[in-house]
Amino acid sequence: MSVTSQRPLISKLEQQELHRLLAENKRIDGRTPLKYRDLKVHLGYVEKAEGSALVELGNTKVLAAVKIGVAIPFTDTPNEGVLVVNAELVPLASPVFEPGPPSEESISLSRYVDRSIRESKTIDLPSLCIVPGRSVYSVYIDLYILDYDGNLIDASVIASVNALGITNVPKYSVEGQAVKKLDESFRLELKDYPVSITYAFFDDKYVVDPCLNEEYASDFTVSMTVKSDDRFCAIQKNGGGMVSPRAVMELLDRSVTLGKELRTLAYGQLTG
């Protein structure tokens, strides 16, 4: 059951200030409405993972780690590797994160990241087949939210793609029931570099890359994932409120432009 969430109270004064500033196209942290926060990407943050990346988007910190294994393929895709995305909203990251089974926020986040990567075909799942119908590689992306200051979606997509970009897949041999890990490995090849752009709406105005206070004070957010060829592979409105079709059309244009800028910043270390 999904229940109306009790957002932490953001003081009336702060909310009014946010709206007042926005009327002048300003934001509480000094940014303009279409400006992202500083983005830092640390590749290979955890060595035990086959690939990993720590992404800092302002004060938001997301660690993505890729683990590779061998699995039985799904019956409808017998010749394709298995991709699983999981997000942990670790309790140390925010007072609103609680230990326990995955919350709907965590499920929604991981499903959005999954769609962004799967639909854009960032990794070529058919190439991750070992024995057709029997054994395929499984690619687990685990997202660890370490510090929460808004816009988990965009940071998580960037962290996941960066982690995949440096992933070394250990080779396995499968003979009958015996699965053996070999000494060789190969680099996972990225076919696309998707980026998600998230907008937070305040009445008829919106800002990009909302920080936590903006997220709490906003009516709703809209995220759009853009592929390298400027096509879209995922869109989602999160939270209540209504958005006009005209505003959605405007966001499509914005996302193509912003996507190009963000892609260079986000994947510079991978593409050189």
Next chain:
Amino acid sequence: MGEKVSLFKEDGKRTDDRTLEELRPINIRVGVLSNAQGSAYIEQGKNKILAAVYGPREALPKHISMPDRCVLRCRYHMAPFSTSERKSPVPSRREIELSMVLRNALEPLVMTSLFPRTVIDIFIEVLQADGGTRCAGLTAAVLALADAGIPLRGLVAACAVGKAEGKVVVDLNDLEDKYGEADMPIAYNPTLDGITLLQMDGIMSKEEVEQALSLAITATQKIHKMQVDALRERFSIGRRDV
């Protein structure tokens, strides 16, 4: 994907003989359950979905209640026999996400401040699934809210649009949902010109999204008319149970 599935017939019609912009046959009934304050039933293609509303009632457990408004609680659930392979009755990750997405699509319509400290429960049960269940379920859930007499800012009608073999199509059926290139569920209120549910997965260019969006608006306007008719039918004079 294995074997090649064709989504269009030789005459250019879709597998169920529809044109690109044609909706499946829709049948809506309001007030179908005796215990719920409000209820609605929808058939859209082979979809069969029930929606029921209980409340406003006391918010329990107490900690979920809010002093200045009512709380909305929503469950989207698929019956184990609703799909070709049996689906476990335990809520899947998909159902948990959709429960949230549907609650978000309904929240902006409900005048929540009229019922402080209470809860309104919305249950959506998919009895038979044929693609586009979240949209059909939402179309029914809004009517169940109206049937319960809960003050609303308006109705929303929902419909999936998407892409199949390169063509933008309206109201995807199960096959098009599975083998098509993109799926974009949308809920729209024509009088307030507002979208309350917007999702997309698959691949579409900017132009295709724009085209799909405008087709969705036309389609939801048609469904909106059917919703109004179903409500009229329910509350017209001469009905035994009104």
